[in-house]
Amino acid sequence: MVKLGLNGRLISAKEIFDEAGIAGEEHYHQLIKSLKAPGILSDKLTQIQVTSLKSKHKGSRKAVPRYQIALPSVKPAKPVASDETDSSDYAKIYVSDLPFTATEEEIEKAFSQYGEVSDVAIPKDHFSGHSRGFAFVEFESKESVKKALGAKTPVVIQGRKAISSRIQKIEPSPALNSYRFFCRTSIVLKF
Numbered sequence: 001m002v003k004l005g006l007n008g009r010l011i012s013a014k015e016i017f018d019e020a021g022i023a024g025e026e027h028y029h030q031l032i033k034s035l036k037a038p039g040i041l042s043d044k045l046t047q048i049q050v051t052s053l054k055s056k057h058k059g060s061r062k063a064v065p066r067y068q069i070a071l072p073s074v075k076p077a078k079p080v081a082s083d084e085t086d087s088s089d090y091a092k093i094y095v096s097d098l099p100f101t102a103t104e105e106e107i108e109k110a111f112s113q114y115g116e117v118s119d120v121a122i123p124k125d126h127f128s129g130h131s132r133g134f135a136f137v138e139f140e141s142k143e144s145v146k147k148a149l150g151a152k153t154p155v156v157i158q159g160r161k162a163i164s165s166r167i168q169k170i171e172p173s174p175a176l177n178s179y180r181f182f183c184r185t186s187i188v189l190k191f
Contacts, residue, residue, distance in 0.1 A: 008068060009065075009068075010044055010045075010065035010066060010067060010068055011065055011066075011067050011068075011069065012057075012062060012063050012064055012065045012066065012067070013061075013062040013063075013066075013067070014060070014062045014063045015065075016031070016032070016067070035069075039070065040069060040070065041067050041068070041069055042067065042068050042070065043066060043067060044066060044067065044068045045064070045066040047116055047140060049066075050064050050066055051116070054118075060118075060119050061118035061119055061138075061140070062118070062119065091138070091139045091140075091141060091142040091144065091145040092136055092137065092138045092139070092145075092167050093136070093137050093139070093145055093148060093149065093164050093165065093166060093167065094134065094135075094136060094164070094165050094166070094167050095107065095111075095134060095135045095136070095137055095155075095162050095163065095164050096133065096134040096162070096163045096165070097133065097134075097160060097161065097162055097163045098122075098131070098133050098134055098135055098157060098160065098162055099133075099157060099158040099159075099160050100130055100131045100133055101131070101158065102122070102131065102135070102157050102158055103122075104120040104121075104122060104135075106157055106158070107120045107122070107135055107137060107157060107162075108120050108137075110155045110156070110157050110162070111137050111139075111148060111155060114139070114144050114145075114147040114148040114151065115139050115140060115141060115143065115144025115145075115147060115148075116139065116140035116141070116144065117137060117138065117139060117140075117144075118138045118139060118140050119136075119137075119138040120135055120136070120137050120138070121135060121136045121138075122134075122135045123135075123136075136167070137164075145166075148164055149164055149165070149166065151164075
């Protein structure tokens with residue numbers, strides 16, 4: 001990963017994901033914290049600068065180069081207090097019950113009251129290309145997610161109350177794995 005930041009080049013979260021082969025958000029947060037603590041990784045852009053640059057990078061904050069890699073300093077890093085707020089990057093929620101005509105901009109505007117929204121993804125139907133009625137909203141911090149999930153009033157988009165929930169990892173069942181194995185190894189005969 002140090003190769004990414006040669007000659008003071010800024011790197012993006014997407015590059016870190018790709019280079020480190022990170023599978024999930026939690027591993028990403030751990031890696032970023034472990035690199036920031038000794039001073040190896042540092043933010044070089046403010047949140048406002050990242051927001052203004054995201055349109056140049058396909059509307060994704062993850063693609064904006066904002067981190068710089070440097071050799072660690074000689075002084076040991078100060079320990080992070082456990083009572084500090086968690087400002088780790090990119091916390092994601094699942095939003096359902098959306099109108100099929102809702103746009104990414106409308107969803108971002110509705111959820112920005114809880115904190116800085118870094119990305120909105122609306123999955124589309126493969127055949128029709130229309131929205132499937134749900135989205136994934138990514139915030140800049142986990143604190144924003146807590147605010148969004150703990151809100152007393154629901155988020156209303158185009159007259160519909162959107163339902164927000166945490167994204168949960170789903171482990172594939174052993175039965176599904178054996179079915180996949182069977183599908184890969186079976187031979188289909190056509191007559």
